[in-house]
Amino acid sequence: MKETEISQLGEFGLIDRLTTDVKxxxxxxxxxxxxxxxxxxxxxxxxxxxxxxxxxxxHFDLRYVPLKHLGYKSAIVNFSDICAMNGVPKQITVxxxxxxxxxxxxxxxxxxxxxLACEIYGVDLVGGDTSASVTGLVISITCIGEGEKExxxxxxxxxxxxIICVSGDLGAAYMGLxxxxxxxxxxxxxKDFQPDFAGKEYILERQLxxxxxxxxxxxxxxxxxxxxxxxxxxxxxxxELLHLCKxxxxxxxxYEEKIPIDYQTAKMAEELNMNLVTAAMNxxxxxxLVFTIPLTEREKIEKIKGISMIGYMTEPSLGCALVxxxxxxxxxxxxxxxxx
Amino acid sequence: MKETEISQLGEFGLIDRLTTDVKxxxxxxxxxxxxxxxxxxxxxxxxxxxxxxxxxxxHFDLRYVPLKHLGYKSAIVNFSDICAMNGVPKQITVxxxxxxxxxxxxxxxxxxxxxLACEIYGVDLVGGDTSASVTGLVISITCIGEGEKExxxxxxxxxxxxIICVSGDLGAAYMGLxxxxxxxxxxxxxKDFQPDFAGKEYILERQLxxxxxxxxxxxxxxxxxxxxxxxxxxxxxxxELLHLCKxxxxxxxxYEEKIPIDYQTAKMAEELNMNLVTAAMNxxxxxxLVFTIPLTEREKIEKIKGISMIGYMTEPSLGCALVxxxxxxxxxxxxxxxxx
Numbered sequence: 001m002k003e004t005e006i007s008q009l010g011e012f013g014l015i016d017r018l019t020t021d022v023k024x025x026x027x028x029x030x031x032x033x034x035x036x037x038x039x040x041x042x043x044x045x046x047x048x049x050x051x052x053x054x055x056x057x058x059h060f061d062l063r064y065v066p067l068k069h070l071g072y073k074s075a076i077v078n079f080s081d082i083c084a085m086n087g088v089p090k091q092i093t094v095x096x097x098x099x100x101x102x103x104x105x106x107x108x109x110x111x112x113x114x115x116l117a118c119e120i121y122g123v124d125l126v127g128g129d130t131s132a133s134v135t136g137l138v139i140s141i142t143c144i145g146e147g148e149k150e151x152x153x154x155x156x157x158x159x160x161x162x163i164i165c166v167s168g169d170l171g172a173a174y175m176g177l178x179x180x181x182x183x184x185x186x187x188x189x190x191k192d193f194q195p196d197f198a199g200k201e202y203i204l205e206r207q208l209x210x211x212x213x214x215x216x217x218x219x220x221x222x223x224x225x226x227x228x229x230x231x232x233x234x235x236x237x238x239x240e241l242l243h244l245c246k247x248x249x250x251x252x253x254x255y256e257e258k259i260p261i262d263y264q265t266a267k268m269a270e271e272l273n274m275n276l277v278t279a280a281m282n283x284x285x286x287x288x289l290v291f292t293i294p295l296t297e298r299e300k301i302e303k304i305k306g307i308s309m310i311g312y313m314t315e316p317s318l319g320c321a322l323v324x325x326x327x328x329x330x331x332x333x334x335x336x337x338x339x340x
Numbered sequence: 341m342k343e344t345e346i347s348q349l350g351e352f353g354l355i356d357r358l359t360t361d362v363k364x365x366x367x368x369x370x371x372x373x374x375x376x377x378x379x380x381x382x383x384x385x386x387x388x389x390x391x392x393x394x395x396x397x398x399h400f401d402l403r404y405v406p407l408k409h410l411g412y413k414s415a416i417v418n419f420s421d422i423c424a425m426n427g428v429p430k431q432i433t434v435x436x437x438x439x440x441x442x443x444x445x446x447x448x449x450x451x452x453x454x455x456l457a458c459e460i461y462g463v464d465l466v467g468g469d470t471s472a473s474v475t476g477l478v479i480s481i482t483c484i485g486e487g488e489k490e491x492x493x494x495x496x497x498x499x500x501x502x503i504i505c506v507s508g509d510l511g512a513a514y515m516g517l518x519x520x521x522x523x524x525x526x527x528x529x530x531k532d533f534q535p536d537f538a539g540k541e542y543i544l545e546r547q548l549x550x551x552x553x554x555x556x557x558x559x560x561x562x563x564x565x566x567x568x569x570x571x572x573x574x575x576x577x578x579x580e581l582l583h584l585c586k587x588x589x590x591x592x593x594x595y596e597e598k599i600p601i602d603y604q605t606a607k608m609a610e611e612l613n614m615n616l617v618t619a620a621m622n623x624x625x626x627x628x629l630v631f632t633i634p635l636t637e638r639e640k641i642e643k644i645k646g647i648s649m650i651g652y653m654t655e656p657s658l659g660c661a662l663v664x665x666x667x668x669x670x671x672x673x674x675x676x677x678x679x680x
Contacts (some may be wrong), residue, residue, distance in 0.1 A: 012674070030386060034587070035423035035494050036571060037390035037485070042382050046370060050377035051467055051482050053435035057474040084376035095393035095480060127391055134397040134476030142391050142482040145377070169399060231376060247374070314559050334352070 004104035006132075014130050015103065018111050022125050028146065029124040033072050038126035040091060047144040050081035055279050056136030058299065064180045066105055069208045071113025072140050077234065078286045079121050079212035084147035084232035086153040089145040092118065093127030097138030101245070110139075121214060151226060153291070158229035158248035162292040162313040165227075167216045167306055169260040170237055171276065174283025175268040176200075176207030202264045210287045216307070217289075218301055223300045227291035236284040238332050242320060244292065251318040254311035254332070280333075344444035345583075346472075354444065354470050358451050362465050366430050368486065369464040378466035380431060385486040390421035396476030404520045407446055409548045413455025414479050417574065419461050419552035420627045422485030424572035426493040426557055429485040433467030434459065437478030450479075461554060491566060493631070498588035502632040502653040505567075507556045507646055509600040510577055511616065514623025515608040516547025522612070523539035542604045550627045556647070557629075561638045567631035576624040578672050582660060584632065591658035594651035594672070597665050621662065621672075 006014055019033045031039035040047075053073055054060060055250040060072075075092060094114060098107060107130070112177070114191055118125050123143070179200055187193035197204055213232075214216040221226065229248050231240045245252050259280050293301055301307055311323075320332040341349055359373040371379035380387075385391050394400060394414055400412075415432060422429040434454060447470070458465050463483070481556060519540055527533035527655040537544055553572075560567065569588050571580045577599070599620050632653055633641055641647055651663070661669040 004461055031494065036421040037388040037427070037483075039487070039492055040387040040389060041489075042387055044383075047380040047382055047387055047484075048377040049467060049481070049482070049484060051433045051469065053437055053469060053471060053478065053480050055437045055471065055473050055475075055478065058437070059473050081376040085379070087377070091389070093389060093391045093482065097393055097395045097398070097478070127389060129391060129392060129393060131395065132398050133395050135395075138393065138395065138437070138478055140391070140393050140478075140480035140482075142389070142433065143377075144387075144389060147379070149381075152379060153566060163571065237362070275545060302581050334675070 002105055005109070006098065006100070006102065009104060014107065015128055017104065019125070019128050019132070020106065024124045025122060026206065028090050029126055032124060032126040033128050038091065038093065042146060045300050046149050046152060048082050048085050048087045048145040048147050049142065050078055051140070051142040052078050054139040056138070060270060062137070063065060064184050066210065067109040068113035071110040071207055072117045074141055075114045075117035076210050076212050076287065078141045079117070079123065079214065080232040080234070081215050082143055083212050084230055084289060085147055086173055086227065086230060087145040087147035088214065088217070089121055089123050089143050091124045091126045091144040092143045095129040095140040097131055097133035099133045099137065101133060102137065105289055121212065153227045153230040154277050155229050155231055155244055155247035156251050158244055158292040159315045160250055160313050160315050161295055161306035162228050162311065163295060163309050164252060164254060164259065164290065164292055164296060164311045165301060165307050165309050166237070166288055166290045167213050168286070168288040169262045169265065170233065170286050170288060171280035171283045172203045172206035172262050172265045173210060173285035174279050175265045176203035178272055178274070179203060181209065181269060194316050200264060200268065201332040203268055207285065210285065212287055213289045219304050223304055225293060225297050225300050227293055230289060230291035232324065233286045233288045233290055236282040236283045236285060237290060239334060240290050241332055242334055244290070248313070249316050251314040251316050252311055252320045253314055253323055255323050258308060259311040342445055346442065346444055346447070347441070351470060354447065357444065358447065358470070359465070359468050364464045364466070365462060366464050367525055368430050368500050369466055372464060372466035373468050378431065378433065379435035380484065382486060386489050386492060386673065388425050388427045388485040389482065390418055391480070391482040392418050394479040398480070402477070404524050405548065407449040407644050408453035411450040412457045412549055414481050415454045416550050416552050417455035418481045418483035419457070419463065419554065420572040420574070422483055423552050423554050423557050424570055424629060426491055426567065426570060427485040427487035428554065428557070429461055430485050431464045431466045431484040432633065433482045434465065435469040435480040437473035438530045439472055439473045439475060439477065441489050441600035442477065447667055461552065477549055493567045493570040495569050495584055495587035498584055498590050498632040498653045500590055500653050500655050502568050503634055503635060503638060503649050504592060504630065504653065505641060505647050505649050505652045506513065506577070506595060506628055507553050508626070508628040509602045509605065510573065510626050510628060511549055511557055511620035511623045512543045512602050512605045513550060513625035514619050515605045518564060518612055518614070519543060519608060520547065526629070541582060541606055542602060547625065550598055550625065553629045559644050565640050566639050570629060570631035573626045573628045574624060574628055576622040577630060578621045579674060580630050581672055582674055584630070585653070585660050588653070589656050591656050592660045593652040593654055593663055595663050598648060598650040600648040624647055641660065650655060657670055
């Protein structure tokens with residue numbers, strides 16, 4: 001790869017290079033990169049705003065995450081937050097802090113992943129800022145999206161007896177990370193080490209190249225279902241369920257055997273001798289949607305592929321519990337993500 | 341000061357503590373902190389979005405910047421970008437990356453500065469995120485503001501003969517920084533060293549506690565003047581003039597003797613044996629507004645206190661030059677800010 005020192009271009013030169021031929025596709029994007037602020041027009045819709053800060057050594061490890069994938073994922077985690085409001089992502093701004101060990105080509109690689117995600121999801125890159133960093137790579141992305149006032153879904157609308165649903169499957173991203181960490185340890189110091197990822201493509205992709213469930217937002221709309229509460233699974237299902245229950249003032253029961261888990265996830269857990277349900281409940285980074293629907297909407301949801309009904313909301317006094325296959329109730333506890 | 345380890349509260353606990361009793365004052369803020377995204381309503385206005393990433397060791401030095409001031413300034417630099425579009429800041433989101441050497445009380449101190457700025461400027465804090473950092477302190481702020489479609493001012497609307505105006509005075513923030521750095525060196529290793537800042541309060545305040553010129557935006561509106569182009573002075577007047585000229589496809593002439601400089605700035609430059617005009621042209625961080633107006637608006641501007649007319653736009657072929665007191669023309673060159 002050609003290597004250009006960032007200092008050869010300088011701050012403005014680098015921004016110019018990264019943002020040339022960025023095209024705006026959404027009518028809401030009036031003015032993008034190149035002024036003091038982006039200008040957007042959201043006449044009849046609500047504006048949704050979310051932001052994520054990703055730090056090297058905390059949120060990602062460049063020893064096993066390719067820069068292009070990292071860029072893609074950085075955009076996706078933001079799109080996912082907009083989807084979790086039942087909205088549609090429309091614009092992002094990207095700020096980078098870059099230390100001198102990175103070349104212009106590295107940053108272009110990272111940006112190519114961000115721009116690919118934007119292209120696939122129909123999102124405009126409307127602002128960019130790049131500065132030096134004395135330490136690691138810092139990625140800060142803000143995503144703006146639209147929602148109709150009457151269709152925005154918050155965390156606090158669930159009622160007892162509402163059914164808890166989750167899209168896709170859980171735990172795969174976490175098992176993908178375990179695999180990457182294992183291979184990284186095994187390969188340490190070995191030159192030309194080729195990790196064997198055959199039969200593990202799915203869990204790797206779930207970790208390295210997750211998707212935001214914009215399709216689920218569309219399918220729910222087409223089915224005429226508005227969830228009563230919704231979140232995306234970023235920290236782990238346990239943590240998100242507790243958030244929904246706390247905000248909605250409910251308890252919940254979730255059935256272990258109903259939790260959707262892919263075959264590769266289960267196989268990897270076995271290989272690593274890890275508890276599968278723990279991985280699925282607490283793993284995080286799946287970016288699936290967990291949401292609740294009134295009992296009356298059950299049939300509409302059953303017709304949508306790729307959505308699992310995993311339990312129901314209860315009166316708050318019953319607390320939050322996972323019901324095991326043999327009928328035991330285990331209290332769901334906050335794991336969250338705590339790197340402090 | 342009481343010291344609470346951040347790990348005692350955890351990620352969610354810390355966010356809760358920082359964002360309790362955050363009140364929303366703007367009607368555009370439908371939903372703030374506490375969901376996957378903030379919800380805003382901008383029916384008849386354009387939405388302005390700007391974002392800034394501030395990194396320890398690059399953008400600030402905690403050896404001489406108190407955390408509360410840092411918080412205040414971090415918010416202000418974003419408000420300033422919205423003002424530079426002739427808009428009004430309305431909401432911010434704040435993401436922090438915090439290493440373990442900071443306590444909960446430190447972060448509360450930082451937040452108190454951010455919240456003070458929000459209070460003074462009538463801005464709502466609508467999103468917050470705090471995560472661990474393995475390195476220094478990282479502050480990422482996104483500001484959302486409103487502007488009327490017909491009143492938004494871009495960088496590209498200046499025409500030859502337009503008068504170049506600047507608010508307030510320039511170079512003070514830079515001289516304040518020089519002073520802080522000098523005192524920091526002098527005090528190195530000396531216990532109980534008390535720096536003597538008497539008679540230098542203004543330049544210190546300009547560095548540590550700058551303001552965004554929301555008042556100028558209001559005064560221009562009251563006077564019925566819409567600038568043809570505008571920016572805020574963050575990187576330095578030279579750099580901003582080149583941006584305006586490049587975007588507007590003009591040249592410019594700026595008169596050295598017209599550049600507004602405060603007495604304390606001049607005195608400090610003399611004391612440090614530095615070139616005063618260089619400090620005023622390239623110092624940066626003044627957060628004043630530089631803008632252009634048609635010749636016909638001259639009288640309206642003359643009536644507004646605190647605005648200086650420093651030169652005019654020309655045909656692009658004439659280039660950009662500073663005209664010295666003795667009539668010499670010095671080419672204005674990009675200094676910008678290049679820490680790479």
